[in-house]
Amino acid sequence: xxxxxxxxxxxxxxxxxxxxxxxxxxxxxxxxxxxxxxxxxxxxxxxxxxxxxxxxxxxxxxxxxxxxxxxxxxxxxxxxxxxxxxxxxxxxxxxxxxxxxxxxxxxxxxxxxxxxxxxxxxxxxxxxxxxxxxxxxxxxxxxxxxxxxxxxxxxxxxxxxxxxxxxxxxxxxxxxxxxxxxxxxxxxxxxxxxxxxxxxxxxxxxxxxxxxxxxxxxxxxxxxxxxxxxxxxxxxxxxxxxxxxxxxxxxxxxxxxxxxxxxxxxxxxxxxxxxx
Ligand code: PHE
Ligand code: ZN
Ligand code: ZN
Ligand code: ZN
Numbered sequence: 482x483x484x485x486x487x488x489x490x491x492x493x494x495x496x497x498x499x500x501x502x503x504x505x506x507x508x509x510x511x512x513x514x515x516x517x518x519x520x521x522x523x524x525x526x527x528x529x530x531x532x533x534x535x536x537x538x539x540x541x542x543x544x545x546x547x548x549x550x551x552x553x554x555x556x557x558x559x560x561x562x563x564x565x566x567x568x569x570x571x572x573x574x575x576x577x578x579x580x581x582x583x584x585x586x587x588x589x590x591x592x593x594x595x596x597x598x599x600x601x602x603x604x605x606x607x608x609x610x611x612x613x614x615x616x617x618x619x620x621x622x623x624x625x626x627x628x629x630x631x632x633x634x635x636x637x638x639x640x641x642x643x644x645x646x647x648x649x650x651x652x653x654x655x656x657x658x659x660x661x662x663x664x665x666x667x668x669x670x671x672x673x674x675x676x677x678x679x680x681x682x683x684x685x686x687x688x689x690x691x692x693x694x695x696x697x698x699x700x701x702x703x704x705x706x707x708x709x710x711x712x713x714x715x716x717x718x719x720x721x722x723x724x725x726x727x728x729x730x731x732x733x734x735x736x737x738x739x740x741x742x743x744x745x746x747x748x749x750x751x752x753x754x755x756x757x
Contacts, residue, residue, distance in 0.1 A: 482753035483596055485588050487742035491733075493584035494576055494643075496521055498733040501574030506729065508569040508580075510611035511543030518567050519546050522587055522608055526550045529594035531606075538610070538621040545610035547618045552593055555603035559634040561756045562605045563589070563748065564619065564684055566612030566640060573729040577736055578702070582639035583608055585745040592749060600756035602634055609684050612640070619684035623691050630691050635755060638685035638697035639748060644723040646716040647740035648701040650676035654689060658696030658755075665750045671743060672713040678704050698747060700740050702726045 497518055501507055504514030519535065526533050531550040538545045548567070565582030569575020590606045598604075610618035623630065635658055651662045653675045666673045676699045685695040701722020711718035716737075725731040 482746070482749040483592050485585070485592055485742070485745040485749050487738055487745065490584045490588045490741055490745055491736070491738065493587055494580050494733050494736065497580045497584065498574055498576055501569070507571050507573060508567070508575055509571045510545055510568045510614060511541060515568055515610065516546070519548055519608070522567065522583065523548050525587060526590060529591050531590065531594070536622060536625070538618060540611050540614060540617045545618055547610050547622055548608040549622070550590060550606040552590070552598070552600070552604040555600045555756060557603045558632045559602040560605050560632050561602050561634050561752065562607060563637045563639065563752060564607035564609055565638070566618070566684055567608040568611055568613055570613050570727045572727055573731045576731050576733050577641055577643050577645070577723055578726060578731055579612070579640045581641060581643035581736065581741060585642055585741065585748055586639055588745060589749045589752060593752070598753070602756040604752065604756050612684055616684050616687055620687040623687040630693060633688070633693045635694045635696065636685060636688040637748070637751060638683055638695065639744070640679065640683040640697070640699065641702060641723065642698055642700050642744035643736040643741035644700035644702070645735050645737050646701070646706055646720050646722050646724070647737045648706065648710060648714055648722050649673045649743070650678070650699040650701065652676045652685065652695065652697040652699070655694040655696055658694060661751045661754055662696060662698060662747055665747050669743065678702055698744050700744065
């Protein structure tokens with residue numbers, strides 16, 4: 482897989498920050514900053530040759546949107562899917578949670594287009610609405626699949642991949658998917674740990690509950706980095722992985738560039754491998 486340019490990922494984060502700034506400081510479900518975020522991401526995908534659609538749903542009296550983006554080609558009965566939630570909480574702009582995953586998978590999707598990737602398995606990307614009210618958008622999508630859920634080879638979830646005091650956590654639910662991520666980090670000599678902070682708390686949960694193999698990456702939220710973790714990953718022991726989690730200070734300054742870059746490259750490697 483190609484290197485994912487972290488400057489490009491950060492440029493998407495700057496755009497999401499500007500969108501929040503122009504829309505009352507957030508990108509939350511039902512707020513204008515959410516729809517503006519959708520328009521930004523969808524515009525980039527359309528220009529790169531993806532087949533995109535907006536899936537609408539209603540929650541708490543407001544319309545929500547998932548973006549579903551298909552890369553033409555590959556066996557659709559073996560679809561490899563990657564997703565991140567595009568909504569923030571009401572309290573802030575949501576740049577690490579989950580602008581980071583949203584921008585990371587966007588730049589990986591754009592790399593698929595730049596490289597004219599011709600995968601054996603079909604590739605699909607998703608940006609979920611209204612995760613913060615309980616995975617509403619992703620649950621809506623899984624419910625809408627019906628028998629088509631058997632066509633999903635795997636679903637990979639990326640919720641918070643640029644935490645400012647980062648860890649490297651791999652979801653361990655499926656040995657094949659876990660191995661793809663762990664092997665990549667091992668070649669980079671970056672230690673990883675099993676993800677335990679978020680069990681059932683992000684958009685992989687609806688897929689897992691429906692029997693779809695799931696995997697993913699996470700750089701930590703409000704758990705505290707231990708001394709042992711600071712030794713292996715650097716950063717500050719005794720401090721949260723993301724001290725701005727769900728707060729107004731989750732801005733474009735609330736990102737560790739190295740973690741964002743490593744995770745983005747790990748995503749690209751996983752999608753290249755799993756779809757080949
Ligand atoms: N889903 C949580 C949120 O959006 C964040 C989270 C992701 C927590 C993954 C743990 C693991 O707030
Ligand atoms: Zn959140
Ligand atoms: Zn999140
Ligand atoms: Zn070209």
